[in-house]
Amino acid sequence: MASVTSDPGALVPIRCVDWAVESADPQGGADPTLEPNADGRLFVLATAGGWPSAIVDVRADSAQAAAEIVRRRVSEEAVRPPSGFVAGGRADIAxxxxxxxxxxxxxxxxxxxxxxxxxxxxxxxxxxxxxxxxxxxxxxxxxxxxxxxxxxxxxxxxxxxxxxxxxxxxxxxxxxxxxxxxxxxxxxxxxxxxxxxxxxxxxxxxxxxxxxxxxxxxxxxxxxxxxxxxxxxxxxxxxxxxxxxxxxxxxxxxxxxxxxxxxxxxxxxxxxxxxxxxxxxxxxxxxxxxxxxxxxxxxxxxxxxxxxxxxxxxxxxxxxxxxxxxxxALVEQLHGYGVGMAAVVTKRFLSSPAVAADVLRRLPGGLRLLLDARSAKNRGKSAVFPAEATRAERRGYLVGPVVYLRTRRRVRRASAVAVR
Incomplete structure (x- = not known):
């Protein structure tokens, strides 16, 4: 989603809504579902034929203007469903x-x-x-x-x-x-x-x-x-x-x-x-x-x-x-994600020599993804994104391997005791 305003302390709550494009008033009337907040902003998931077709960060001064923006985005860049998609299809599996x-x-x-x-x-x-x-x-x-x-x-x-x-x-x-x-x-x-x-x-x-x-x-x-x-x-x-x-x-x-x-x-x-x-x-x-x-x-x-x-x-x-x-809470959450991700990679590395070699081949790319400000992981962060959150996640990656090894030993010991 788009970057934030320059004032890190102010945010007018932004509604997140689903909107079926085919439900739009053909006469162009206003749909109250698409009423932006006081800053003129709205996050819209637009669906077409039952498929999620576009995610739009709307900047508009009215619901009618918002609808026009969403319709235009859908017409220009809608994601098409795969051939096997059936809108409203039913399945028997429980x-x-x-x-x-x-x-x-x-x-x-x-x-x-x-x-x-x-x-x-x-x-x-x-x-x-x-x-x-x-x-x-x-x-x-x-x-x-x-x-x-x-x-x-x-x-x-x-x-x-x-x-x-x-x-x-x-x-x-x-x-x-x-x-x-x-x-x-x-x-x-x-x-x-x-x-x-x-x-x-x-x-x-x-x-x-x-x-x-x-x-x-x-x-x-x-x-x-x-x-x-x-x-x-x-x-x-x-x-x-x-x-x-x-x-x-x-x-x-x-x-x-x-x-x-x-x-x-x-x-x-x-x-x-x-x-x-x-x-x-x-x-x-x-x-x-x-x-x-x-x-x-x-x-x-x-x-x-x-x-x-x-x-x-x-x-x-x-x-x-x-x-x-x-x-x-966000900082703590991202730190935990870093620990967990590094723990999973450590588990894979230890699983077999072939997988370990695969992990090592991908390690440089993974480091670029984590550290490069232009990477797919980081380029969405605005100028006011908290640096402490980024640092906390990266610290999680550093401690994750050790934490995993300790936790794995503890779990194995507990399992051995339970089997006795």
Whole structure:
């Protein structure tokens, strides 16, 4: 998204909206959905025929002017859907959705409500309570009476442990994951399911993640740092170079591929349950709640790809995410991402001599991506982007390998004790 104003202390909240171009008034009337903020700004995800076609940082003085800007952008540079996309298409495959939580996020109630309102019928929701002694999760969900919802306890702290419990409890052949501060679109599960239904070779699907709102400077900075979004073009990754039944193009391969975060994000991902179980689920030496603080999702994507599976990025599966609202939390978050990413790369390096050699070949490109101000990772940062956030992320990369090695030893010792 575009850069910010020169005053780092002032931000008029920017609404983030979805707008179907075909719903526009043919007479050019104003649509209140597109009313800009007091600074004349609005973030719009424009869809055409059900496909996300353009993301527009609107600068306009009225809703009517905003609509004209969005329509023009769509007509000039709309992203076209792959041949296998069917708007409103339905799939038969059943899906388990896993949400892991400590019960500290009150938006969990909204997330569960959005999941229970999904258009996909064959669905169950598994909420994993990762702090059952507190009683917070059951208190938050006490008013939700729906047989599709189950709350499962996992007292071992850590997102990977909680996700593995959700995976073990999932009753359906596809298991999807989102977070307790995320808001899936009504057809999110249907869009994911359609990909698995269309191509039995697909083992993992990720989708588009956009901000739910940009109400603070820190939330805008997170978008400048790249956010969670991976663009609007569908793509796939297969080691054998093959295609998919969906007509997707090969996905981008960045400077550090496949040892980067290019596949997608853990708050919008789904797997064939059998494939993920065969790979051992999520590595409990990685992830939020562990010293490595992240990376378990990236590790799982890479594991699918490196094992010869097919990963698909399908931006029609849309999740809105509530970013950290204050700068201190943003700095801490980016530091954790650096630790987690370095931990995953360390794990790959140690996995085999062949993979280690591959990691070393891509290391110079990865360093350019991290350090070069003109790289795809850094060029979106404005002049007022906090330097402390960039430094914190880079420090995370430096300590990540040591943290991973220590955490891996601890997890292995705990597993050995549990087996006795």
């Amino acid at each position: 899906v388990s959705v896993v949400v892991c939580t400590l019960g500290l996020e009150p938006r969990l109630v909204e997330t569960v409500a959005a999941l229970l309102a999904q258009t996909h019928a064959a669905l169950e929701i598994v909420v994993v309570d990762n702090d059952p002694a507190s009683g917070r999760v059951r208190t938050l969900l006490a008013e939700v009476a729906d047989p599709r919802l189950r709350v499962i306890d996992e007292p071992r702290r850590g997102l990977s442990a909680a996700r593995n419990t959700g995976l073990a409890q999932a009753a359906h052949p596809v298991v999807a994951f989102t977070d307790d501060d995320a808001m899936p679109a009504a057809d999110w599960v249907a869009a994911l399911a359609a990909v698995f239904d269309a191509d039995p070779q697909v083992d993992c699907v990720t989708g588009l993640v956009l901000p739910a709102e940009v109400a603070t400077r820190a939330q805008l900075f997170f978008e400048e740092a790249g956010g969670f979004g991976k663009g609007l073009g569908a793509g796939h990754w297969r080691r054998d170079g093959g295609g998919t039944a969906l007509g997707t193009e090969p996905g981008p391969r960045g400077l550090a591929f496949p040892f980067d975060g290019g596949f997608g994000s853990g708050n919008n991902m789904a797997f064939r349950a059998a494939a993920l179980r065969a790979l051992g689920g999520f590595d409990e030496a990685l992830g939020a709640g562990s010293p490595t603080r992240g990376g378990e999702d990236l590790d799982a994507f890479q594991a699918v790809y490196l094992a010869g599976g097919t990963v698909v990025y399908w931006p029609a599966a849309i999740v809105r995410h509530h970013h950290r609202a204050d700068q201190a």
